[in-house]
Amino acid sequence: MDRKFDLQEYMNRELPESRGAGSTEEEIFRGVLDMVSRQFDLDWERTDDQAKNMKLEREKRAIIGYDREVKYYKARIREILQERHMMKCRFPPWYPSLTEAVFAELYGLAGLAPWAYDMQEKYRRSSSAKLIGDRLYCLIDGRSQLQPQRIPEKRRIQLKRSLLLASPAERMEYGFHELYLVNGIRITIYSGDRTKAGQDVMVFRKYVMRDLSFEAMVRLGTIPPEAPALFRVMIRLGFNVIFGGQVRSGKTTFLQTWQKYENRDLEGMAIATDPETPWHELMPEAPLMQLVADGPRLEEITKSLLRGDNDYILLEEMRDAAAFRLALDITSTGTMRSKATIHDNDAVSIPYRMASKIRERYGGDLNALIASVFQNFDYVIELCQDPVNRSKKIMKGIVELSYDPERDQVSAVRICRYDFSRGIWLWRGVISPDVARKVAGDDGLPEMERILRGLEEQSPDPAPSVLHPAYYHGGAE
Structure with missing residues (x-):
């Protein structure tokens, strides 16, 4: 009989900075992300070159919002979490579920996902969002309001690189980019020499009027x-x-x-x-x-x-x-x-x-x-x-x-x-x-x-x- 997966034991072994019984909720969530990410790495290693190319294309399409690819990753994430009895783990409050949280952090838009996909009522009427450095501001009730979620520099670079994969004409070293998600959200990126160190900018625009009448x-x-x-x-x-x-x-x-x-x-x-x-x-x-x-x-x-x-x-x-x-x-x-x-x-x-x-x-x-x-x-x-x-x-x-x-x-x-x-x-x-x-x-x-x-x-x-x-x-x- 398989031994039940123990997240704290996994963190003590694989994440030295999280050793000890008193791990915070944030550290536990990071442990969940690490465990799921490593499982996807194992899936990757078990595939041949042709399958790897398909996985790269699937990952690229998932981040810009193609429904089929998004559903695939969410289903696989849910499967991994259920296998390890981790569905009750806590997650950041701006996400509606653990599965959504893990997908957004690993293959989605990170803390921007709740705004981009209207996961909270306050975001449904918000037409623009700005990521300035690690700070996220959303236009809510006519004012740009600072949100609790933070997106660190490493994740912002990863996010930018993933978004640019969907636009072959854009190159990572360019300091200005205009891109689109599948749902029509327009993304403008300023980075490199065009911004101050650590203060790269991403501007997101979406249409909130569903009924064009x-x-x-x-x-x-x-x-x-x-x-x-x-x-x-x-x-x-x-x-x-x-x-x-x-x-x-x-x-x-x-x-x-x-x-x-x-x-x-x-x-x-x-x-x-x-x-x-x-x-x-x-x-x-x-x-x-x-x-x-x-x-x-x-x-x-x-x-x-x-x-x-x-x-x-x-x-x-x-x-x-x-x-x-x-x-x-x-x-x-x-x-x-x-x-x-x-x-x-x-x-x-x-x-x-x-x-x-x-x-x-x-x-x-x-x-x-x-x-x-x-x-x-x-x-x-x-x-x-x-x-x-x-x-x-x-x-x-x-x-x-x-x-x-x-x-x-x-x-x-x-x-x-x-x-x-x-x-x-x-x-x-x-x-x-x-x-x-x-x-x-x-x-x-x-x-x-x-x-x-x-x-x-x-x-x-x-x-x-x-x-x-x-x-x-x-x-x-």
């Missing part, structure tokens, strides 16, 4: 209850829209939600700087092609994209001249229903920013480029974080862009403004002739006009709504 945005307080009806009409009419705002203001989530209401029979092209949005999962029935390209890589395929027969284009994270020029070139052909996001919290400054970047890189007349932005894009939806609760997103405004070719005049009309002091949205029920002309004859136009008039009657905005930016020098005075 306007009604969900209403419940979260991002948009007013009256907005969904207006937005559905705007989508049906096919306006070109830019979603602007600072980092973590909800731009991408808003674009995803807006796009989910789009006609799924139309052909689209989504171009992003990174594989952040899985459109094939969000809209599997829609013929929506996805490309990952920016800068020089985007320039290489621009001509091909312009020859395409797509009904609309999506540009996620427009941030350089190549993306701005592509946006103008495609919409200049009359393409409607296009959407884009940009890191800019001022709708009126966006046309100038786009035009100036294009001119710096490719040349051209600044005025003509500015006019093209105002003519090609119809609305900018401005987004921001709530100043009091940074985890809450707010639509702070909607600005209509238009260009009058007869007067050579650009106009920015604020049709919606959020009053932060009163916590309400104010409206102006106007649609410029230039914008209305694009959808003339569509029965959605009278409906949109009616909705806007009703919103203005309910919550009128007394502030001036029309702006003719001074940076544009047109023919009209």
Whole structure:
């Protein structure tokens, strides 16, 4: 009969620093990790070279979250623990079970796992986490809060190396990396010469909005209850829209939600700087092609994209001249229903920013480029974080862009403004002739006009709504 496994005896024998009967709970947990790790090492030694290659691939896929591989390791860990009658051993309180704790520490994200996989209620609404040195901060209730778990340098190096295995283009010696887990979490890593000694940084971003609908945005307080009806009409009419705002203001989530209401029979092209949005999962029935390209890589395929027969284009994270020029070139052909996001919290400054970047890189007349932005894009939806609760997103405004070719005049009309002091949205029920002309004859136009008039009657905005930016020098005075 096999002798019952004794963890304390194992620790006294294999972990000299833990000798003695008074081992702490942390030391006991470390003993469990060591024992399980050594059992996996034995499993490794018993396999041939082909099986070892398969195990390496399985380990790599497990750490970035592939379900099949994760289940395999958790099942094997549970089996080892049960064989040694160790399932009742204590584990760190941020994990839901001993099996989860052992997996996270050996093959997962260590102390980050509870945040990444919503193992605690407080992490379900947390959209970002930062690992600075060994300290973990999570955005909870609008504040970056220090968490009890610590991740030592040795484990951080191991974590970084394991994550980079999933991205062959990334090299360990690089000081900057952008990676993705299977569940869509984006990871940005700063290390080496880019950070102070012992203060390497990992930034994690996840989407906490599971229900991509306007009604969900209403419940979260991002948009007013009256907005969904207006937005559905705007989508049906096919306006070109830019979603602007600072980092973590909800731009991408808003674009995803807006796009989910789009006609799924139309052909689209989504171009992003990174594989952040899985459109094939969000809209599997829609013929929506996805490309990952920016800068020089985007320039290489621009001509091909312009020859395409797509009904609309999506540009996620427009941030350089190549993306701005592509946006103008495609919409200049009359393409409607296009959407884009940009890191800019001022709708009126966006046309100038786009035009100036294009001119710096490719040349051209600044005025003509500015006019093209105002003519090609119809609305900018401005987004921001709530100043009091940074985890809450707010639509702070909607600005209509238009260009009058007869007067050579650009106009920015604020049709919606959020009053932060009163916590309400104010409206102006106007649609410029230039914008209305694009959808003339569509029965959605009278409906949109009616909705806007009703919103203005309910919550009128007394502030001036029309702006003719001074940076544009047109023919009209």
